[in-house]
Amino acid sequence: MTESFRRRRWATRLMTAVTLCFGIGLTVVASVRPVVADSPIQAAVPRALRLPATPYRYAEVDLPEHVRELAARFDNTPAENPITDAGATLGRVLFYDVTLSANGTTSCASCHRQEIAFTDDERLSIGFDGRRVGRNSMSLINLRYYARGRFFWDERAESLEAQVLQPIENEIEMGHDLASLVRQLADDPLYPPLFQEAFGDVEVDASRIGQALAQFIRSIVSFDSRFDRGLARAGSVDRPFENFTEEENHGKSLFFGEARCASCHSADPHRAAPHVADPLHFDATQAAFFFVDQPVANGIDVDDFERTDPAVDPGLGGITAREEDFGRFKSSSLRFVELTGPYMHDGRFRTLESVVEHYNWSIRPHVNLDRRLQNLESSGLGRAQSDVDALVAFLKTLTDAKLLTDPRYSDPFVESPGRQSRLTPAAKPPR
Numbered sequence: 229m230t231e232s233f234r235r236r237r238w239a240t241r242l243m244t245a246v247t248l249c250f251g252i253g254l255t256v257v258a259s260v261r262p263v264v265a266d267s268p269i270q271a272a273v274p275r276a277l278r279l280p281a282t283p284y285r286y287a288e289v290d291l292p293e294h295v296r297e298l299a300a301r302f303d304n305t306p307a308e309n310p311i312t313d314a315g316a317t318l319g320r321v322l323f324y325d326v327t328l329s330a331n332g333t334t335s336c337a338s339c340h341r342q343e344i345a346f347t348d349d350e351r352l353s354i355g356f357d358g359r360r361v362g363r364n365s366m367s368l369i370n371l372r373y374y375a376r377g378r379f380f381w382d383e384r385a386e387s388l389e390a391q392v393l394q395p396i397e398n399e400i401e402m403g404h405d406l407a408s409l410v411r412q413l414a415d416d417p418l419y420p421p422l423f424q425e426a427f428g429d430v431e432v433d434a435s436r437i438g439q440a441l442a443q444f445i446r447s448i449v450s451f452d453s454r455f456d457r458g459l460a461r462a463g464s465v466d467r468p469f470e471n472f473t474e475e476e477n478h479g480k481s482l483f484f485g486e487a488r489c490a491s492c493h494s495a496d497p498h499r500a501a502p503h504v505a506d507p508l509h510f511d512a513t514q515a516a517f518f519f520v521d522q523p524v525a526n527g528i529d530v531d532d533f534e535r536t537d538p539a540v541d542p543g544l545g546g547i548t549a550r551e552e553d554f555g556r557f558k559s560s561s562l563r564f565v566e567l568t569g570p571y572m573h574d575g576r577f578r579t580l581e582s583v584v585e586h587y588n589w590s591i592r593p594h595v596n597l598d599r600r601l602q603n604l605e606s607s608g609l610g611r612a613q614s615d616v617d618a619l620v621a622f623l624k625t626l627t628d629a630k631l632l633t634d635p636r637y638s639d640p641f642v643e644s645p646g647r648q649s650r651l652t653p654a655a656k657p658p659r
């Protein structure tokens with residue numbers, strides 16, 4: 229065997245070994261020191277991460293043609309926090325880490341589960357110590373393209389960077405406090421290397437935690453539902469889609485037309501409410517996003533004028549205290565809506581049929597009822613059952629199943645036997 233042949237053989241073996249390691253993915257194992265005195269669970273649990281040797285791609289998104297121009301206009305990514313692969317990777321680990329909660333039981337993913345479009349199954353979400361939050365969990369898909377860049381049902385968070393820190397300190401949701409979380413993460417062997425990769429040095433601070441979580445959430449984008457494929461081929465929502473059934477096409481015509489849904493759920497936030505003059509005007513400029521243009525009142529509650537009923541959530545009015553804001557809420561994008569129930573800010577409707585029934589028969593009078601629903605109080609759209617069914621069938625075309633199992637958005641923690649977790653994603657019953 230010649231020297232050069234031997235060397236070549238070794239080189240081949242080395243390459244194979246390297247390839248194998250990369251293929252399987254890099255597993256970082258570390259045990260967690262008892263850093264927070266009052267949370268014994270964290271001390272007892274050895275934790276490990278499985279991350280790919282080359283980070284997943286988060287920074288570049290391959291947007292289909294039919295959304296590219298709008299996506300650029302609606303993108304709420306701030307110049308000072310662009311998505312990087314390493315930043316979103318850190319965000320992903322934080323998102324799934326139960327030690328972000330006071331007692332080590334609850335992560336962001338406890339209430340935002342990938343397999344059900346980053347929502348939960350509860351009418352009102354359950355926090356770290358079993359108490360219920362006052363509202364229904366919201367989907368986290370395509371938040372990057374909510375042009376107003378404000379978050380929560382009442383838009384009280386001014387940016388995604390500000391929003392993502394609030395659940396951590398919320399006394400029902402995660403109950404932790406940021407100052408001790410910063411110390412805890414700095415002492416946790418899992419984190420310094422991830423902060424180093426993401427920000428160039430190992431320093432942990434609250435603003436970096438917020439930036440990384442926001443990067444991860446902004447990376448969760450989806451434009452590959454049956455609706456997208458139909459739109460890409462047809463070129464306009466006004467034409468029938470080849471890949472739709474007759475019922476789905478009928479539902480689409482209603483949604484973008486007479487049923488007025490698109491006038492809110494696909495309206496352009498950059499335009500000065502053109503629909504005010506003509507409530508029947510529909511605006512499909514944002515047809516690929518299915519966001520509302522602004523928080524509005526959609527007639528699910530009666531306004532009692534005195535506002536004495538504590539059961540009625542004031543929505544935006546609770547934040548601004550302005551008369552015209554009471555009863556106004558934003559809505560999540562209707563993408564994946566098939567999976568995001570229960571529906572509305574308080575999860576009052578269990579099924580999509582009951583949501584459409586609301587618009588069809590029971591829109592309630594409210595001083596701030598949006599103009600786009602006026603003249604429908606107490607009667608609703610009053611369409612035939614076949615129209616209700618068609619609308620529901622159309623809404624179900626907005627799901628992109630691939631995203632629900634995309635490894636880039638999955639739990640990076642390796643399950644260990646002793647690990648306490650509420651993350652036991654039982655399959656959601658079909659509704």
Ligand code: HEC
Nearest residue numbers: 335336339353354355363364365366379380381392395401
């Ligand atoms: C206990 C359940 C729970 C946990 C834990 C939780 N959330 Fe939420 N999330 C909710 C609920 C409920 C809402 C709506 C709350 C509201 O509007 O008042 C929400 C809203 C949001 C929104 C706003 C979406 C929009 O379209 O406006 C974002 C973003 C979000 N959560 C991210 C996170 C992140 C990041 C974490 C972890 C740091 C987290 N959540 C932890 C339940 C939870």
Ligand code: HEC
Nearest residue numbers: 487488489492524526557559560571572573583587598600
């Ligand atoms: C006036 C504007 C407006 C119109 C018109 C409208 N919606 Fe809504 N929709 C909203 C708002 C605002 C919410 C959130 C309200 C809340 O939770 O308090 C909402 C919520 C929803 C939800 C629940 C979303 C979730 O994540 O919980 C669905 C589904 C829905 N609408 C479908 C429709 C359909 C179908 C139509 C047409 C029949 C329609 N909407 C017409 C404004 C509107």
